[in-house]
Amino acid sequence: MTSSEIRENFLAFFKGKDHTIVPSAPMVIKDDPTLMFTNAGMNQFKEYFLGNSKSKYPRIADTQKCLRVSGKHNDLEEVGKDTYHHTMFEMLGNWSFGDYFKKEAISWAWELLTEVYKLDKDSLYVSVFEGSEDDELELDKEAYDLWKAIVPEDRIILGSKKDNFWEMGDQGPCGPCSEIHVDLRSAKEKSKIPGASLVNQDHPEVVEIWNLVFIQYNRKADGSLESLPEKHVDTGMGFERLCMALQGVKSNYDTDVFRPILKEVETITGETYGSDPKKDIAMRVVADHIRAVAFSIADGQLPSNGGAGYVIRRILRRAVRYGFTFLGLHEPFLYKLVKVLVTQMGSAFPELKKQTALIENVVREEEHSFLKTLEQGLILLDEVIAQTKDKEVDGQKAFELYDTFGFPIDLTSLILSEKGYTLDEAGFEKAMQEQKSRSRSASEVAKDDWQVVHPNGEQEFLGYDQLKAEVRLLKYRKISTKKEGTQFQLVFDKTPFYPEGGGQVGDKGYLEVPNGDVVYILDTKKENNEIVHYAKNLPKHLNDPLTAVVDAESRARTARNHSATHLLHQALREILGSHVEQKGSAVHAGHLRFDFSHFAKLTNEELKRVEDFVNERIHEHLPLQENRKVSMQEAMNEGAIALFGEKYGDQVRTIRFGDSIELCGGTHVQNTAEIWHFKIVSEGAIAAGVRRIEAITSDATREYFREKEEQLDEIKAHLKSSGDPVKAIESLMEDNAQLKKELEALQKDKAKGLKSEIKKELEQINGYKFLSRKVDIDAGAMKDLSFELGQEEENLFLLLGAEKDGKALLSCYISKDLAASKGWNAGQIVRELGKYIQGGGGGQPFFATAGGKNPDGLKEALDKVRTLIS
Structure with missing residues (x-):
């Protein structure tokens, strides 16, 4: 049975049991501010479980489709190793x-596995929650x-709270679960060790394939449990593991889910999987x-340096570094x-098909960028090794390479071992844990239980019509x-406050309280289909009628x-082509940001x-x-544009201005005239x-044009010209270019004379030529002079210092053969x-420069170099 057939049979089976697909x-x-990624099938249904x-x-x-790479469910470092x-x-x-x-x-799970998929009944084991003294559960x-009515009792395993009690988090809906495990070992292996003893023991061929969760409790902030008014079923069956069981192979990677990709990797590398x-x-x-x-x-998440984007970048880079290190890619x-x-x-x-080019x-661009990082990291690692006096590299320095430059620690360890060095792993781990503690401490949220003032009903959003x-x-x-x-999170029976969503920021405003007090609403978000308002304090009398007022301006x-x-999106598709698709947006009171797919910088004419x-x-x-x-x-029939990565229901809201029509839940003007004027302030790439x-x-545009006008007046004042400022600036630029040429010529003449002086001053020391002195030329001339002398003089060590514009400059040149023979490094x-x-x-190692803010220290630096190299 192919993976496609396995998926189709599952959906068809439950459709036959009156399930909506x-x-x-x-x-x-x-x-959902509590999660970056869908890490379980139940995530999109949390609002129903929470009531x-x-x-x-x-x-x-x-x-x-799920992703488990962060937080409690973090399988990343195990991936590939098993x-x-x-x-x-x-x-x-x-x-x-x-x-x-x-x-x-329970009965449907057994029917599907044994009668539809025809798994061997004697290879299946089930586990049941044994109870927990902590929660006083039996x-x-x-x-x-x-x-017991379906399988022999010796195939029923009692599971602990860890294995057989499912919880959404520290608080919220939870309940006992019943897992189904399959033993894929050969008959000979099964005869040696009973499968029941290998369940939940991380055996690669005795694996859990289905978890049936019975949600019947709510975990409160104090850790106690209360029964839910309605009981729910939440099941999850690992598709890849099921394919392994049904296709008669010993590994998920041997199924047709992964084999086509592995075959392509074999083609690219020339390696054979399994060798x-x-x-x-x-x-x-x-x-x-x-x-x-x-x-x-x-789904719309590009690799980046923060949040969910950082997680995706980390996954991508892990793949690149494994290819780089072990496959020679x-x-x-x-x-x-x-x-x-x-x-x-x-x-x-189908989202994969439509987004293939993107x-x-x-x-490709992310790979290219990280491979450059690896090259730079190798140079930096060489410098760290050169500074290491014993054979153990400091863990803190290795962590800096990892944290600041993104250089993988496993690659650092591999290179060090090849060069005969070891890594201070304890020091690295300490630095890593300190950083994690800082990050965890900054992001930790402590939440009390919800306190119900009035029985919870369906919340009504009024914000499209009322403020x-x-x-x-x-x-x-x-x-x-x-x-x-x-802070306090507040939920009202109805609200005019728009919650953050679709790129638009949440509303701010205040609550009017009957006694004259005001409670300020600092932000509004949507969490599990509830509009939640954030405030610094509560109304004194919780049952009082309140007036919610949105900041109208x-x-x-x-x-x-x-x-x-919306108009910008329409413009880009009209002018650049229908390939343009929105990839993100941020709509604030002061400005807007719009990300879109396009493969070239926009020209001034296009903008x-x-x-x-x-x-x-x-x-x-x-x-x-x-x-x-x-x-x-x-x-869709009307031509409305939907965004990839957004979740839409059966009923949607459309916003039309002329020929622009989009699915959107945000707030809008009643007429485009209210926008007054639109001005682009920047355009650039954020990813390939x-x-x-x-x-x-x-x-904001009025203020923008006012500032520009003031700047123009200031420029005219500086130019001391009432005429065309552009012509005046062009004239200044021409004069400046001519003066620059003359200055460069003077610098070259000065350098020529200086070269003759320096040659006479070179000092012979133990087979090499040495000079350390101050010069009166700029950084570019220092470099040119150093390389010219290096071509004319063998075994040269030259340190030059200069003062320019109140700052100190140093340049160090060492002939390559001399640097190698002496173990000197100009950078160090x-x-x-x-x-x-x-x-x-x-x-x-042979040429490096430094700059500083203390020219008075030049003499000491030029004098100290003798001591340093000796």
Whole structure:
């Protein structure tokens, strides 16, 4: 059975059990501040488990793309080393929201595995929660009895809280679970050791394939449990492991999920998978990681230096360094695997097909950049080794290479061992843990339980029509972070406050309290389908009626900028082509940012055309045409633009201004005339094939033009000219260029004379020529002079110092043969001497420069060099 057939049979089976089949949610999460990535199939249904909203369908089944590389579920460092952990994986799941429970979940799981997939019943084991004294919970007897009617009791294993009790987090819905494990060993191996003893023991051929979670409790902040009013079923079956079991192989990587990618890696490297354990690990890392990276980019998350983007960059770089270190791949190669992945999975996940070119370009550029980093890191590591007096490299210095320059520690260890050095691993680990502690401390959030003031009902958003409303507090809780201190999260029965989403910032404002107090709303976010308001304090009387008031001016500016992004998107597609797609946006009150796919820098002419296009739409006074409830299919038929990586329901909201129509939940102007004027302030690349425009509108443009006018007046005043300032500046530039030429000629003449002087002053010391002196030339002339002398004089050591514009300069030249024979390094020498001029520098072993802010230290630096090299 192929992997495609396995996936299709799962969905067909549960469709036959009256489940609604829903598409996978994006792997990158945008509306849950507690998670960066979907790390389990249940993530997109959290709002139902929490009771924040009701599911339209009581029974659901899907295949969910997941990523586990950070936080509690972090499998990254295991990936490749074994054959069953992955970063990106598929989770096949069936769900019941207050509908069926343990009986149906257990019987259907057994039916699917043994009757549809025809797994050998004698190879299957099940585990049941044994109870926990901590929580005063007993054996899950209901599940035990249900399994006992299906399988022999010697195949039922009692599992601990660690293995058989599922929790969403430190707080929230939870419950016992029942796992199904498969023993894939040969009959001979099974006869030696019973499979029951290998369950949950990390045996590569006795693995868990399905987890049936029975959500029946809520974990409170104090650790206690309370029963939920409705019970739910949440199941997850590892698709890759299931394929391994059904295709009769011993490893996930031997299934048709991974073999096509591994075959391509074999073609690229000339290596054969299975011939060398170290190379096998590297090939598994590459095959796994390209999936995680490609799916993340398809969902709209580009590699970057922070947040979710940093995680994706880290995965990509791990694949590159394994290819670099163990497979000899010193040129970009990962991007070549994208087409194989698309061919294999594009039918099930069409976003891969539509984003192929973007994925390839981003991956190739990231590879190229990191390979450069590796080259630079090798030079820096050589310098660290040269500074090491004994044979153990300081762990702190190795950590600096890792943390500051991104040089992988495993590569550092490998190179050190090849050169006969060791690494102070304890020092490295200490530095790493200190950094993690700082990071963890900065991001830790302490949350109390929700305190219910009024019974929770469906929350109503009024913000499209009202900026002020009478509201009632439903619940609140206290949260604390190191950065923000203590705050309160407030949930109202209705609210005019727009929550952060779709690139638009959340509203700010205040609450009017009957006694005259004011509670300021600092931010508004959406969490698990609830609009949550952040405040520094609570109303004194929680049951009082409250008036929620949005900051009207800030909202109006934000709405203008949001509407302008729609017009900008239309302009870019009209002027650059239909390949342009939005890749991200940030809409604030003061400015807007728009990221889009395009493979070349926009010319000045193109930027002007884009600005003109948007301003023409503004001046046409186009009215807003809003449809708040239209079917997704109807919206698509009208030509509405949907964004990859966004989660849309069956009913969507469309925003139209003239020919611009998009799916959007944000706030907008009633007429484009309100935007007043649109001005691009910057355009540039943020990744391969992705560019960013930053722009302003309305009163921000008025201020922009006012500042420009003031700057122009200032320029005219400096030029002392009432005429054309451009012509006056051109004339100044011509004069400056002529003076520069004359100055360069003078410097060259001075250097020629200086060269003759220096030759006469060279001192013979132990077979080499030495000179350390101050000169009156600039840095460029110092370098030219040093290299000219180096060509004319053998075994030369030359240190020059100069003072220019109140700053000190040093340059050190050492003939290459002399540097090698003496073990001297010009970069290290100038770094040491830089202390005397209160500066620093670096360079190559034979030539390096330093700069500093203390010219008075030049004499001491020039004198000290003798002591340093001796």
